[in-house]
Amino acid sequence: MCGITGIFAFNLVGKFNKIQITNATMAIQKRGPDFQDIYIDEWVGLGHRRLSIIDTTSVAHQPMWDESKRYCIVFNGEIFNYQELRRELERKGYTFFSHSDTEVLLKLYIDQKEKCLNKLNGFFSFCIYDKAEQTFFVARDRFGIKPLLYLFDEDKFLFSSEMKSLLQYGIEKNIDYNSLYTYLQLNYIPAPDSIFLNVKKLMPGHYMMVSRQNIDIQSYYQIPYNRDEAERNPISYKDAQAKLMQLLEASVQRRLVADVPLGAFLSGGIDSSVITALASKHKPDLHTFSIGFRDEKFFDETNYARLVAKHFKTEHTVFSLTNSDLYTHVNAVLDYIDEPFADSSALAVYILSKETRKHATVALSGDGADEMLAGYNKHAAFNRIIHKGVKEKLVGSFHSLWKALPQSRNSSLANKARQLARFSEGMKLSSKDRYWRWASYADKDETLAMLHPDLRINRWLSEFVPRRKSILQNIPDQESINDILLTDMQLVLPNDMLTKVDLMSMANGLEVRVPFLDYEVVNFIFSLPGEFKINGQYRKRILQDAFRDVLPAQLYNRPKKGFEVPLLKWFRNEMKSLIVDDLLSEQFIQAQGIFDYREIEKLKQQLFSSNPGDVHARIWGLIVFQSWWKKIM
Structure with missing residues (x-):
């Protein structure tokens, strides 16, 4: 896990920005506290900050060149099947000077060019410079676990892991008001856009080939989902459970490879408990970490986490915090954010990462399960509307009443009124509008009213409609739960959840691995019918049933809680x-x-x-x- 940045200058004006490569690399030092190096030639600059995980020796430092000195790589991430890929390359005659996954990735690209991406099991963003052809090959992992921002204009191409690094090149800072408008609704800015007009984010599952004054962006992966085929899948529910367990265990095993201390986040929920169960099976000395809130007992799950830790005999550490402890870290979180991002649970992830880093350099996480397997309140609400009956219609008819009642998250009754108001409002909307409304904190009229009158007619806002249309393209007029989950995987997961974990863990030099987002696991889950994932009683139904005999019984049939502050x-x-x-x-x-x-x-x-x-x-x-x-x- 690392931080990367680079520049490809197209002319003398672009070359002027090249002098900032060292500052741009220094700006992401928290992502890679172990080592820094840069490469500069006439037109190109590459910078790398290293967090040493696999092959911690100096021979694995980056930028890394192949023996011919034609190809150079800067790489952020991990390739979990690198040993298998290395053996394949050795059979073809390739030799290796390190034991790193970086060198394997470099030589796999030399051998197969862009087709190498289909063989990678891992998470990554990287750039490979071909000095002979004068090209950059830049790619991002399938689900957007690792970030990649870039700027392309007539003078230069810039890329980096974080906005704060791009800013070091002296780029123009022109606000994209469509992005601001979206942010004021969602509290984050979805890729490919950013807060600045000239800065973009490479979409998950995409790569680009950059040559002098030309850029070609292509998709290499999309979740293989076909609605009709998924609903007609002949696999039995029992066989699907067994297959899911097998794939998850293989995924966890792959993610236990490290040359540094490795642990796991353990919240006490089903997802992290499943990961802990599987990891402890193959790593008897597993260290688990939980965060608790002494002043907010409703959100404190440390008793369940301790129960799971005891059950699987892990070495367990609880970081018990007061509201004052949480508040102390607000400024640190705000200082690290370099593009508006307002998921408030980032604060809890920041503290958990900071404390975990004192004991481990790598942590496993349960992220991704909720989006794939229908773990959120909104998924239960969608399921109710898709299968609505008399009860749901009755709730919808009382919308005016729910709207008139006091609404707040601070008490159970006021929170219930808030939920009923949102549900009844959603019932009246089209499937696309319903999704957007439930993903948002403010509707379009409320958001527009917040902007200065001069900006409400700004030409930038005319571009918001096609952006929204693109995000919602996979939701038909009559949605299924799988349609909703697919959209969550493309919107919420990479732009909110994974961004939060990447930012807050990297702010503390901690690598977080997500076994649920192994592409073999994801592909399988999206081949299954919606009823395997949620019904009237259970969310994440297949996951809960698959591990019912493995996990402590006390974890079942209790309310889902989240990281709230x-x-x-x-x-x-x-x-x-x-x-x-x-x-x-x-x-x-x-x-x-x-x-x-x-x-x-x-x-x-x-x-x-x-x-x-x-x-x-x-x-x-x-x-x-x-x-x-x-x-x-």
Whole structure:
């Protein structure tokens, strides 16, 4: 796991940016605290920060050249089947000077060019420079576990693992108001777009070939999902459980290879417990890590985590935190974010990663299971609407009542009213609009009203509709649960969940591996009928049933909880002055010229009212953006 950056200059103007390659590499030092090196020639610069995981010797440092000195690679990630690929290459006559997966990847590309991507089992973003042909080959893994940002104009091509690195090249910082509009709804910015007009993100499962003043982007992988074939899959439910267990165990085994200490996140939920069960089977000395919230007992799952750890005899460490501990790290998280990103659970992931890094350099995680196997509240809601009966129609008919009731996440009754209001609202919408509304914290009218009047008619906003259409293209008029899960895999997983884990783990020099996102596991899961994943009683049904005899019985039939932090309490207390007198003050808003202060004032009034609803999430989105603006712009 590392940080990478590079430049391909097309002319003398582009060459001027090349002098910043060292600063651009230094900007991502937290991703790779172990070593830094750069390569520079007349037109090209490549930089690498290393977090040593496999073959920690100096011979595996990057940028890495093949023996002919024609090909050079900078690589971020891990190739878990590299030993098998190495043996194949050796049979063809290739020799190796290191024991690293980096060298295997380099020589596999030399042998098979872009077709090498289909053979890789792992997660990655990388660039290979062909000095003879004067080209860059740049690729990103199938599901977007590792990031890759780039800028391409008439003078140069730039790429990096993080925005803060690209900024070192002195790029123009022109806000993309379509991206801002999307961010104000989702609290993140989906690829291929970024907060800046000229910076893009390479989509998961894509590669690009860059030559002088030309760029060609191609897809090499899409989840092989066919709705009709999945629903007609003849495999029995029992056989599907056995197959899922087999594939997951093989995936976990592949991800246990490391030359440094390795552990696992263990929340006490089904997903991380499954990973712990399988990992402990092959690594008896497995170290597991949990985070607990002493002041928020409703969200504290450490008792379940301890139960699982005891069951599988892992060495277990619990980091028990107070709200004060959480609040202490707010500034560290805001400081590291280099593009507006407002999933507030990033704070908990940051602390978990920071504490875990004191004991291990690699951690396994259960990410990806919820998106594939219908683990979220919205999936249960979609399932109810897809199979709606009298009860659902009755709930929908009382929309005005639910809307009128006090709504908040701070009490069970107010939270239920909030959920009923969102459900009944969604029932009235088309399938595409329903998905977008349930993925959002604000609807399009609320979002547009937040923007300064001059921006509401800005020509940039005309591009939002095709962006939204592209994101929702896989949802038909009559959706199935698999259609929803596929869209989650393409929108929520890479742009929210995986971005959160990558940013917060890399901020602490920790590599996180995700066994559920082995492509063989994903391909199999999307070949299964929706009823295998969710029914009226269970979410992640097949996963729960497959491991029912393996996991402690106490994990079953209990409410799903998530990484949540007490934003509402902070906003009304410790952060009140920051909100009222600084980031969302009338003076700052008016001088900035992006938001309509009248709408911001309404949000602040709602925040301090008895009926806050979900406004804390929207306020957090504004805090993150304003903090980013002051730091970057």
